[in-house]
Amino acid sequence: MSLTPPSIPLRAVLVAALCGPCAAHAVDLRSPDSFDAVANKTERSRALFVEAGKVIQSPRCLNCHPVGERPAQGTDMHPHSPWVVRGADDKGAIGMRCATCHQSTNFEASGVPGHPLWHVAPKSMAWQHRSLAQICAQLKDTRRNGGKSLAQIHDHMANDSLVGWAWSPGGGREPAPGTQAQFGALIGAWIETGAACPR
Amino acid sequence: MSVSIHVNGQSREVDADPATPLLWVIREDLGLTGTKYGCGIAQCGACTVHVDGETLRSCSAPLSAVAGRKVVTIEGVSSPAAQAVKKAWVELDVVQCGYCQSGQIMSATTLLEKKPKPSDEDIDRAMAGNICRCGTYQRIRAAIHAASRQLT
Numbered sequence: 001m002s003l004t005p006p007s008i009p010l011r012a013v014l015v016a017a018l019c020g021p022c023a024a025h026a027v028d029l030r031s032p033d034s035f036d037a038v039a040n041k042t043e044r045s046r047a048l049f050v051e052a053g054k055v056i057q058s059p060r061c062l063n064c065h066p067v068g069e070r071p072a073q074g075t076d077m078h079p080h081s082p083w084v085v086r087g088a089d090d091k092g093a094i095g096m097r098c099a100t101c102h103q104s105t106n107f108e109a110s111g112v113p114g115h116p117l118w119h120v121a122p123k124s125m126a127w128q129h130r131s132l133a134q135i136c137a138q139l140k141d142t143r144r145n146g147g148k149s150l151a152q153i154h155d156h157m158a159n160d161s162l163v164g165w166a167w168s169p170g171g172g173r174e175p176a177p178g179t180q181a182q183f184g185a186l187i188g189a190w191i192e193t194g195a196a197c198p199r
Numbered sequence: 200m201s202v203s204i205h206v207n208g209q210s211r212e213v214d215a216d217p218a219t220p221l222l223w224v225i226r227e228d229l230g231l232t233g234t235k236y237g238c239g240i241a242q243c244g245a246c247t248v249h250v251d252g253e254t255l256r257s258c259s260a261p262l263s264a265v266a267g268r269k270v271v272t273i274e275g276v277s278s279p280a281a282q283a284v285k286k287a288w289v290e291l292d293v294v295q296c297g298y299c300q301s302g303q304i305m306s307a308t309t310l311l312e313k314k315p316k317p318s319d320e321d322i323d324r325a326m327a328g329n330i331c332r333c334g335t336y337q338r339i340r341a342a343i344h345a346a347s348r349q350l351t
Contacts, residue, residue: 081242
C-alpha cells in the first residue's frame with residue numbers, strides 16, 4: 001500500500017480544527033524608554049508590566065501554563081487534542097508523553113510544534129483564567145515561581161529557549177508580540193523600577 | 200542521502216532526506232507496513248512506534264530525530280508486556296477492522312512495560328491518543344487489564 005496524504009480539503013479541515021485562526025500576525029511591543037514620560041516610578045513599573053503582559057497573556061504562553069491537568073492549543077486556546085495531561089513530571093502521562101508527538105524542533109510536515117524541553121509549566125505557575133495582577137503576584141512569589149529571584153525570572157523570560165519558542169512557533173501560528181529581546185527588556189525595566197504589580 | 204537507522208534490533212541504511220517523516224521511511228524504505236498512516240498530524244495514533252522504549256508518532260518525527268536511537272515497530276515488539284498484550288488481544292477478539300490496532304498495541308505495551316498494573320485512569324491517559332473508528336475501546340481496556348493479569 002502506498003502512502004497518500006489526506007486530500008487537501010480534509011487536511012485543511014483538520015488543521016483548521018487544531019489551530020483555530022492560525023494566520024501569523026505580528027504584534028509590536030513598546031520599548032522600555034517609551035514609558036519614561038510616566039514620572040511616578042511605581043506607576044511606570046506597573047505600565048511596563050502591563051506591556052510585558054501582552055506576551056505573558058498571549059496564547060503562545062498561556063496554552064502551556066494551564067490551570068489543572070490539561071494544556072490548551074491554538075489562538076482560541078481550545079483544549080489540547082489529543083487529550084493529554086501534565087502527568088507526574090509535567091511532561092505527560094505514561095504512554096502519552098509530550099515527546100510522543102513533540103520533537104526537538106517544529107515539524108512542518110505534520111504541523112506539530114517542537115522543542116527539546118517541551119513540557120507544561122508546573123501547577124503553581126498556572127496563568128490561564130488569571131488577571132495580570134494575579135500573574136504578577138505569582139511571578140514574584142518564590143513559593144509559586146520555583147524559588148526564583150527576580151533576576152532569575154528576568155533570565156527565564158529573556159533567555160530561556162522554550163520561552164523563545166513563542167516567537168518561532170511554526171505551522172502558521174501567531175507568534176507572541178514583539179521579540180524575546182524586547183520582552184526581556186520590558187521585564188528588566190519592570191524589575192529595575194521596583195517590580196510593581198498592576199492593581 | 201544515506202542515513203543509518205536502528206530498527207527492530209538491526210541497523211539499516213536508507214537513502215532518504217533526514218527531514219522525511221519516520222513513518223514514510225518505515226513503510227516505504229524498509230517495507231515494514233504494519234505501522235499505519237492515519238492522519239499525518241499526530242491526532243490518531245495509528246503510526247505509533249517505540250523509540251528508546253517510549254511511544255512516538257512516526258508521522259510527526261523526522262528521520263533525523265531517531266539518529267542513534269532504537270526504533271521498534273509492531274513487527275519487532277517482543278517484550279513480555281508485548282507478548283501479553285498480543286495474547287490478550289487475540290483472546291478477547293479486540294480487533295474489528297484492525298487499521299488502528301498496531302498503534303493501539305504499541306501504546307498498550309508501553310503502558311504495561313512502565314506500569315504493569317494500570318488503573319482505568321492510567322489506561323485512559325495512555326490510550327487517549329489512539330483513535331479507533333470501530334469503537335473497540337471497551338475491548339481494548341479489557342484486554343489491557345487481561346494482559347496485566349498475565350504479567351503480575
